[in-house]
Amino acid sequence: MLGQVQDPDLHLLRLFVTVVEAGGFSAAQGVLGLSQPTISQRMAQLESRLGYRLCSRGKSGFQLTEKGTLLLEAARGLLLNIEQFRQQASGVAGRLLGAVRIGLAESQDKAVSVKLATAIAAFRRREESVQLELISAPPAQLERLLLEQRLDYAISYFSGNQAAFDYQPLFAERQRLYCGKGHVLFGEAGVSRERLQQMDQVRHPYRFLKGGEPFQSQHSMAMAEQIESVLTFVLSGRHIGYLPCHYAQGWEAEGVLWALDPGLDFLVPFTLARHRAQVVGEAQQAFAQDLLAAFA
Structure with a gap:
């Protein structure tokens, strides 16, 4: 039984709340930055400390037990009170x-x-x-x-x-479609949408989950999350990709990037x-x- 709450217990309770809010062990991996076996092990540690099961996993998916539901409410209240105490203790004497x-x-x-x-x-x-x-x-x-x-x-x-x-x-940040020196479209003006569709475009796994890009080619053999990585693919002369205009400006001035169609620009909020x-x-x-x- 959990007779006295210590720092390791607080870490386990935070993990438990995160797992529930994420919807299960698998979904919590990306949020916590931990592997599923590690999350399972730490949940087992918490259950051992408490002396009862918190959740079940099976064909029906992740589900809290009745005691797990009660603990979730208590854990949220405890963590909130700890944060409120920290904030209130910090804001003293008008400073x-x-x-x-x-x-x-x-x-x-x-x-x-x-x-x-x-x-x-x-x-x-x-x-x-x-x-x-x-x-x-x-x-x-x-x-x-x-x-x-x-x-x-x-x-x-x-x-x-x-x-x-x-x-x-x-x-808002303006994004523009570019190619690099050595690309077949470099230096060309008025490139048709049909021709652009045949080009290999750098795909971004996160940036525009709602499909905000006005143009997406039919081909993508390159993927990058960070802007610097997208730029590297584009500079290779083998891929086209969206870059922030302010970021690409210096490379354009050096003559190694070419803006393909400003009409395909869009704003990222x-x-x-x-x-x-x-x-x-x-x-x-x-x-x-x-x-x-x-x-x-």
Whole structure:
């Protein structure tokens, strides 16, 4: 039986809540960054500590036991109270304390970096002693860190499929279809859609889950999640691919990238996302205010 709650127990309870919210052991692998056997082992440790089964897995899928359902409610309440205590203990004497963790999609436009720097400068003018942490990562990783509540906010493009998140619009990024020097289309103007359809296009596994790209070719023998990797494929002269205009501009000026059809451009909305269940402290609220003001 669980007579006394210790730090390892809290880690196991967080894992249990994440597994339930993800919908099962398999679905939780990407969220937790752990293999299914490891998740199963840790769930077994928690059940051993508690002295009863929490869930069942079979042909009907993942399902909580009655005791598992009761523990889920209790665990959520406990974790929320711990976070509230941490935030309340930090915000004393009118001074902002603690830490603010912000995730940022990689390869941002200079204008975005300037606005983010403006927000940081405004925040530093407050009465505060706050540790600010900036983490650059691909959108899928930022989404996972938000789900794990290891970030307070994230600035990126998102699928919009996470019901657990709140999204606030910040700006839009223009994407354009490019080929590299040595490609059969390099230097050509007015390329037909039919001809473009025959080209091998770099596929992005996450970026536009809702099919936002106005053009998708019939062929794809290349896949990349990060912008730098897409650029590498395009520079090979064997693939076409979408890149942010601001990112491709310098390569275009050097004569190694060629814009295929500006009529196929589209805008990717970037938002400020946070986990709804995460308690927002005074420092987090203040930074979000400065951030939204800078981008406004």
